[in-house]
Amino acid sequence: MQEEITEELKNKIIEYLKTVSKAKNKEVARAIDADKHIVDKAIAELSKEGKIEYIYLGASFIKLKED
């Protein structure tokens, strides 16, 4: 039932994060119109690849990693 985590999906997430200062996982899923659980997994992979980072301000957010 689950879709694959594709490079295309990851790119969509990165592109979206370029337009905001920070976002919650579910906001990302809504913005790019993708299944939330797949987005959660893609975000975890992007974090491991060092492309995004998690920040915690009461709730969890993600943002692009600054070099």
Added chain:
Amino acid sequence: MGRTDIGPPDYKDMLPPVIKKNYGKWKFHETIRPGVLRHVSESGDELYTVRAGSPRLLSIDFVRDICDVADKYCDGYLRFTSRYNIEFMTDKKANVDALIEELKRLGLPVGGTGNAISNIVHTQGWIHCHSAATDASGLVKAIMDELYDYFTSMKLPAYVRIAVACCINMCGAVHCSDLAIVGVHRKPPKVDHEKVLAQCEIPTIIQSCPTGAIRRHPDPNVKSVVVREDLCMYCANCFTVCPAMPLADPEGDGVAIYAGGKVSNARKPPMFSRMVVPYLPNNPPRWPEVVDIIKKIVEVYASNAKKYERMGEWIERIGWEKFFKLTGIPFTEQHIDDFTHAVETYRTTTQFKW
């Protein structure tokens, strides 16, 4: 940066060989003496478990001590129960007496099985918590000293589960225990207006209050809140979301006692514990008032309940009016519920006792 999201170790690497071999094949068990279980497998293999009480708060050198015992008698494995007991398991019956001796030397009581009072499940209290209305570890130590014989024997009608929570957040959910001791406040929060402005969000504070007792400060120049003291029932939910609303107070704080809860489905379905004492003062280091009343309830239960009857089943059978009479605990206006679902507790029958 190290590895992340590796999860806990695989439990399969933590199982003693006799358990690995007989996993899912256990046929029956029996308690051969207080604190000692014997499990028998379909394969005929036997497993002996010696259960010891612990103070939960452990120094690492003590943990090394119990590792030494496990290395010597249990092939280097041990486990903990959900009530902080330490279980030493061996397939050699000959090891049991030696294990008990060794545990005695470490100052650990062997017991907590069958119709006993096992270790008290509890929270951090003054050891580590910002919202504690009482201590937990010290209260537990004082109570277990008094109930020690019930841990090392199996003479009660059924087992009695006791729990301590140092505030009504009830980390560990004590609300379904045979006896529950809960830290309570009795004074409303003292609002620190400057701190509210610096550290808190006013809508969040207002929303946090289950009785609507918190309003914006009437002076629009003061960016803070006020508390309607007649509506406050001291739950401290506002303090959880805003550190500028402390409720802790040496004179106001203390403990309440609840009785008759259970989680097991055996015979009667699970039930909540009910208030039996609304307030007793914090009287460290040994909380004599609390210890006395807990002991009294246990003794009245022990001499009145039928065999296998849990505290709550006994109270339900004899009726709460009889419980208060037998224990001599006064029934007060605080015992009558006025929170959510209160009406469910009002008696709608002419059936009662004197």
Added chain:
Amino acid sequence: MSDETPLLDELEKGPWPSYVTQIKRAAKKKKAAKDLLGIQELSYKDRITHWKHGGIVGVTGYGSGVIGRYCDQPEKFPDAAQFHTMRINHPAGWFYNTKSLREICDTWEQYGSGLTNFHGSTGDIILLGTTTDNLQPCFDALTEKGFDLGGSGSALRTISGCVGQARCEWANFDTLNLVYDLTMEFQDEIHRPRWPYKFKIKASGCPNDCVAAIARADFTIIGTWRDSLRIDQAAIRNYVDNGFEIKTLIVDKCPSGALEWDDKSKELKLNAEDCVRCMHCINKMPKAIRPGVDTGATILVGGKAPIIKGAYLSWVLVPFIKVEPPYEEIKGLLRKIWDFWDENGRTRERLAELIERVGLKNFLKEIGVPPMPQMVYKPRANPYVYF
């Protein structure tokens, strides 16, 4: 300041093992433990806590697993001014080999106060008291040894379960395997809080519910069976011949009157249709009565402590489900529940409170579970129905 602790010393008396003795033992090696003793003594004198709200501290990439804690008297107790807790996810069933336990001790000797809880209310190993600077190196050292942090905050909390088939003949499914499998599947949900509030999962292998899953978990899995009890009549007779009062202690206590003792044939007769699988007869005659063989679990939802709208026991959502790897049905149900709660829950609203607010009927519709009479004690009495 004085090293004397006259109030705490009182708690070294008496037969029950003393936690004060444990702190003193750690204090011989660790200044933080020594200051903790001082803080505790002060609390005993003042009858009030001396800990402040935690700030946001943690390890890189995680939003949970560390509880920040600061003393309100940092000048007096500089070595416990920062006294953060690390929650370490336990191996399912709380089994350990001593090698792993010693590795935790060694790491905590290097980076912390030397004080621990085995275990905390969440089921985690609690490493009690370290500084902000030590958090990351301590975490890195722990992961080297195969341990990871548990949950805290508005996240999936550390999942726990009873001893199960490892050492219990009554486990109707493999609790340890389920706990481990779900824990590994939902690492992201455990480590990165993003929900309205906390969410707890606990699993008990039988209706005795030794880990109090029904009272403590939003998602409660309790083992049960669908077919008949297994009764060994020879073993029953053995109990009776040894003086066991089967009539008063078993038959009369059966909550649904499903058992009968035939004194002539010396047989315990069961009307299997009437049995509600409460465990009483099995508990008291373990050598003679056992659960059936068509085993699985009941899923219940909503259990929680009183904050904020009062305490709840979990109620039945799925009366019977098979519990077998890879547990896709249970995982799917969890994801649907989380989606619904995440979309509709208010801040600090637990699942039970949300369901009460929107109605169980709507909740069932949203997650696609059909209504069944086993979900309620009785149908409604009022006529106010939405069609």
